[in-house]
Each structure stands twice: as C-alpha cells, then as structure tokens.
Amino acid sequence: MFEARSISVRYGKHLALDDVSLEVGTSECVAILGANGAGKSSLLRGLTQAGLRERGGVIRHRGEDISATNDFDLVEKGIALVPEGRGVFAELTVDDNLSLGAHPKRARESASERRAEVLDLFPKLGQRLAQTVGTMSGGEQQMVAVARALMSRPTLLLLDEPSLGLAPIVVDEMFAALHKVRDSGVSILIVEQNVRASLALAARGYVLEAGRIVGRGSSAELVADPMVAKAFLGH
Amino acid sequence: MLLSTLVFGVVLGGTYALVALGLTIQYGVARIMNLSFGEVVMFGAFATFVLFTGASLSPVLGLFVVVPLAFAISWILYTVLMRPLVKRARHPERVEIDSILVTFGLLFLFQGLFTQAFGSGYTGYGWLQAPVEILGARVASGRVLGLGLACLIGLGLWAATTRTRWGLTMRAVATRPAFAALVGIDENRVARQAFALGGAIAGAGGAILSMYQPVTPIDGGFLTMKALVIVIMGGIGNMGGALAAGLIIGIVEALVSYAVDPGLTLAATYAIFLAVLLWRPKGLFA
Ligand SMILES: Nc1ncnc2c1ncn2[C@@H]1O[C@H](COP(=O)(O)OP(=O)(O)OP(=O)(O)O)[C@@H](O)[C@H]1O
Numbered sequence: 001m002f003e004a005r006s007i008s009v010r011y012g013k014h015l016a017l018d019d020v021s022l023e024v025g026t027s028e029c030v031a032i033l034g035a036n037g038a039g040k041s042s043l044l045r046g047l048t049q050a051g052l053r054e055r056g057g058v059i060r061h062r063g064e065d066i067s068a069t070n071d072f073d074l075v076e077k078g079i080a081l082v083p084e085g086r087g088v089f090a091e092l093t094v095d096d097n098l099s100l101g102a103h104p105k106r107a108r109e110s111a112s113e114r115r116a117e118v119l120d121l122f123p124k125l126g127q128r129l130a131q132t133v134g135t136m137s138g139g140e141q142q143m144v145a146v147a148r149a150l151m152s153r154p155t156l157l158l159l160d161e162p163s164l165g166l167a168p169i170v171v172d173e174m175f176a177a178l179h180k181v182r183d184s185g186v187s188i189l190i191v192e193q194n195v196r197a198s199l200a201l202a203a204r205g206y207v208l209e210a211g212r213i214v215g216r217g218s219s220a221e222l223v224a225d226p227m228v229a230k231a232f233l234g235h
Numbered sequence: 236m237l238l239s240t241l242v243f244g245v246v247l248g249g250t251y252a253l254v255a256l257g258l259t260i261q262y263g264v265a266r267i268m269n270l271s272f273g274e275v276v277m278f279g280a281f282a283t284f285v286l287f288t289g290a291s292l293s294p295v296l297g298l299f300v301v302v303p304l305a306f307a308i309s310w311i312l313y314t315v316l317m318r319p320l321v322k323r324a325r326h327p328e329r330v331e332i333d334s335i336l337v338t339f340g341l342l343f344l345f346q347g348l349f350t351q352a353f354g355s356g357y358t359g360y361g362w363l364q365a366p367v368e369i370l371g372a373r374v375a376s377g378r379v380l381g382l383g384l385a386c387l388i389g390l391g392l393w394a395a396t397t398r399t400r401w402g403l404t405m406r407a408v409a410t411r412p413a414f415a416a417l418v419g420i421d422e423n424r425v426a427r428q429a430f431a432l433g434g435a436i437a438g439a440g441g442a443i444l445s446m447y448q449p450v451t452p453i454d455g456g457f458l459t460m461k462a463l464v465i466v467i468m469g470g471i472g473n474m475g476g477a478l479a480a481g482l483i484i485g486i487v488e489a490l491v492s493y494a495v496d497p498g499l500t501l502a503a504t505y506a507i508f509l510a511v512l513l514w515r516p517k518g519l520f521a
C-alpha cells in the first residue's frame with residue numbers, strides 16, 4: 001500500500017539517511033528500530049518532506065506516486081505524521097487542536113464522528129477540551145498529537161517515538177490506544193527505541209543503523225535476533 | 236469643549252485601533268514587518284477622495300471599491316516582493332530584516348507617487364459635516380459614522396478569527412507556523428491571505444479617516460508608527476489590547492492637541508509608548 005524506494009537525507013555533508021527502502025501493507029503495523037542518532041527521525045522527515053529528500057527517491061501510496069507532493073498535501077492523501085516533539089499547537093486548546101486535525105477536506109464531513117472516536121480512544125481528553133495544550137503533561141500532549149492525527153481520517157499513521165519521555169504507566173496507556181488504532185485498520189509506521197512495546201504492536205520491523213537498514217524481519221524474528229537483543233534489549 | 240475633545244479622541248482612537256488590527260494580522264500571521272503599511276492606509280484615503288470628487292461616489296459605498304483594491308494591492312505586494320524573501324530566507328529572523336528594508340523603500344515610492352498625484356498639501360472633501368449631539372457635545376456626523384464603521388469592521392474581524400474555521404487556521408499559523416503542514420495547511424497561502432487581509436483593513440481605515448479629516452502624503456509614515464506603537468502596547472496578536480491601546484492613543488492625542496499644542500501629539504504618543512516599554516514591555520495586558 002505504502003512504498004518508499006531509495007530515500008536519502010543529507011544535512012550539509014552528513015548523510016543521515018542512506019538509500020533506505022521500505023513498505024507498509026494495508027492495515028499493517030511496521031516498526032523501525034534504531035538507537036539514538038540512527039536516523040529514525042530523518043527517515044520520517046525524508047518520507048514526508050519532498051524538499052529534504054535527495055533526488056532519486058520514490059514514494060507511492062495506494063497506487064499513486066506522491067514523490068513530488070507537498071508536505072501539507074500529504075494529509076489529504078491519507079498520510080498523517082506525529083513528529084518528534086509532538087508538533088501540537090501549544091497555545092491553542094485541545095478542542096482547537098482536534099478541529100485543526102479535521103482541517104483536511106477528506107476529514108471535514110466526518111469530523112464529529114472522528115471526534116467521538118478519538119475521545120473514546122483517549123477519554124482523558126474529553127474532560128480537557130477547553131484546556132490550553134501547552135499547559136498539559138507530556139503524556140497528555142502526546143495523546144493530543146495522536147488524536148489530532150487520527151482526526152484527519154488517515155490510512156497511514158507515521159509515529160516518531162510516541163513513548164519518548166513518558167512515565168511507564170502512560171507508555172502502556174499510549175500503546176494500548178495504538179493497538180486499538182491498528183485493529184481499526186489504519187496502517188502504522190512507528191519509529192521507536194522502546195523495542196519490546198513496538199514489536200508487540202508491529203507485525204514486522206526494520207533495523208536502522210547509521211542511516212542504513214541493516215536488518216529486517218517479523219517481530220518474532222527480531223525479538224529473537226541476538227543482534228537486536230544486544231543493541232536494544234540490553235541482554 | 237473637553238467633552239467634544241474626548242469624543243474626537245475616541246473617534247480617532249477607533250480608526251487607529253482598526254488600522255493597528257491590520258498591522259497585527261500582517262505581522263502576527265505573515266510575519267512581515269510592513270513599514271509601508273501606512274501607505275496602504277493613505278491609498279484608502281486618496282482613493283476614497285478620488286471616487287467622491289471624481290465619480291460622486293459616497294465614501295461609504297466607496298469602501299466596496301477601496302477595500303477590494305487594497306486587498307489586491309497587498310496580495311500582489313506579497314506575491315511579487317515578500318514571497319521571494321520568505322523563500323530564500325534560512326531563518327525567520329532573516330525575513331523580518333529583509334522585509335523591513337524592502338517595505339521601507341516602498342514607503343518612499345508610495346509617498347512620491349501620492350505627492351506627484353495630489354501635491355504635498357492637504358487633500359480632503361467636505362462630507363456629512365452637519366453636527367449631531369452626543370452627550371452634549373456637538374460632533375460632525377461623518378466622525379460618528381466613521382467610528383461606527385470602524386467598530387463594525389473590528390467586530391466582524393474578531394468574530395471571524397475566533398468563530399470560524401478560517402480564523403482557526405490563522406491562529407494556528409500565527410502561533411506555530413512550522414506545524415501547519417501537519418494538519419494540511421499551506422502556510423504560504425495563509426500568510427498571503429493574512430497579508431492581503433491586513434492591507435484591506437488598512438484601506439478601510441484610510442477610507443474612514445478621510446471621512447472626517449483631510450490627509451497629506453506624508454501621513455502614512457506616522458500612521459505606521461502609531462499602529463506599531465498600538466500593536467506593541469496592546470500585545471502582538473491581542474485584538475482587545477489593540478482596541479484599548481488605540482483608544483488610549485487617540486484620546487491622548489486629542490487631549491494634548493486641545494489642551495497643550497497640536498504639534499506635540501506625536502511626542503505625547505511616544506512618551507506613552509516609552510512608559511509602556513519600560514513598565515510593561517510585553518504589552519499592557521500581558
Ligand atoms: N537538522 C540537522 N542538521 C544536521 N544534522 C542533523 C540534523 N538532524 C539530525 N541530524 C543528524 O543526523 C543523524 C540522524 O539524526 P536523527 O534525528 O534522524 O536520529 P534519530 O534516530 O531520530 O535519533 P533520536 O533517537 O535521538 O531521536 C544524527 O547524527 C544527527 O546528529
């Protein structure tokens with residue numbers, strides 16, 4: 001369904017992402033594992049910002065070549081990104097953030113149904129609709145970010161370390177919600193350092209190291225892989 | 236006499252507040268410090284004059300010609316002059332410096348054109364000068380109408396930014412431009428709209444100003460400065476703050492020119508501005 005070929009990202013002379021290819025199937029969840037600085041965020045940027053990509057990269061989504069699509073048009077094509085650092089509108093309320101999530105034309109008509117769904121997914125947000133997002137805890141802000149992305153009725157959700165900096169109990173809450181999102185049929189590409197949780201969510205994964213894909217396999221294979229275990233699981 | 240001075244001040248302040256709203260929309264959303272902003276106000280005043288004297292079009296109906304024209308001019312200015320600056324800049328601060336330089340140049344270009352066309356003296360027209368009585372003060376009906384129009388437009392803007400989807404996108408771009416794309420908003424498109432809308436408001440402010448006082452080609456620069464003072468006093472992006480600050484400046488100007496000396500109004504404005512900067516640098520209501 002989603003397919004990226006030969007994606008490279010360069011910052012000045014530094015090649016942060018070197019010729020990466022990957023695909024995500026319909027209703028499939030795929031994890032990208034990698035240590036700090038491996039290029040995980042650069043990968044998501046490379047997938048969503050045509051201007052940042054080196055020439056030669058190709059991206060297709062649902063049969064359409066979207067290599068040249070502007071970043072602001074991707075949501076309209078069904079691709080929603082929750083970036084590193086969340087990207088919420090901190091000065092606006094939860095309600096405004098959700099409304100903005102439904103800004104793309106594809107989501108406008110069904111906005112009220114979507115709103116009911118995401119508030120069902122994150123009940124905490126329902127009592128906080130009038131709160132300014134910047135005054136919320138990190139976990140709550142992350143929920144707003146994911147909820148806002150879901151408001152756009154995505155077919156593919158791109159997540160950059162949704163568990164970063166959250167307390168263990170909040171991480172569990174977040175992943176429980178993501179399991180529901182996955183089961184509802186939304187494809188997910190998740191970038192994580194929390195290998196256990198992300199491999200429990202994903203059917204398969206890629207291992208990223210110094211900007212290159214150095215391993216791939218089903219979640220079961222990756223959990224059992226001594227290299228993955230050594231690098232990420234700490235045993 | 237004091238009472239009518241106060242009423243004059245409120246009318247003037249209402250126009251100033253409206254003009255400042257235009258500037259704060261341009262600066263807050265499009266992030267362009269437009270030093271030629273007052274020239275668009277002057278365009279509104281001169282165009283209203285031309286329509287009234289040349290085509291006998293009532294200044295109120297003239298708004299329906301002047302405001303779209305001011306919108307179009309600002310749209311073109313953004314597309315032709317500002318967009319390239321935004322595009323080539325690596326940092327947002329760069330845009331601010333570049334746009335200040337470019338619009339400073341524009342200021343003189345516009346002033347030259349106005350002087351060429353209308354001469355350096357006062358340009359005005361007599362309209363609705365019959366006085367009406369307000370709280371015992373006698374005020375020209377043109378002034379009262381001007382205040383009413385400024386209030387109406389200001390109210391409409393407030394409703395549009397706080398109550399509509401369009402307003403929400405404006406607020407999103409104003410606060411977090413980098414995240415606009417995440418929800419499918421084309422930041423450049425919104426910036427261009429905001430810049431043009433700010434210009435349209437400037438045009439309306441100029442048309443209203445011309446309804447009750449004559450103007451000269453150099454007034455634009457002073458209006459830009461006053462609008463800046465009001466925006467900073469009220470807090471950038473704070474519409475209620477701009478209204479209050481505009482009224483304060485208008486009333487002080489009217490009082491100083493009545494009780495002290497008309498030549499000192501600008502000095503008084505800056506004295507207030509300095510006091511605010513020292514005492515409340517983020518605006519009166521921060
Ligand atoms: N804007 C930038 N300019 C220059 N170098 C950058 C920039 N962003 C990232 N890099 C470099 O590119 C490499 C990959 O960074 P990236 O942020 O993609 O890693 P990551 O896997 O997301 O790391 P983390 O787990 O810390 O988020 C790093 O070496 C980083 O220093």
Ligand SMILES: [Mg+2]
Nearest residue numbers: 040041042084
């Ligand atoms: Mg990262």
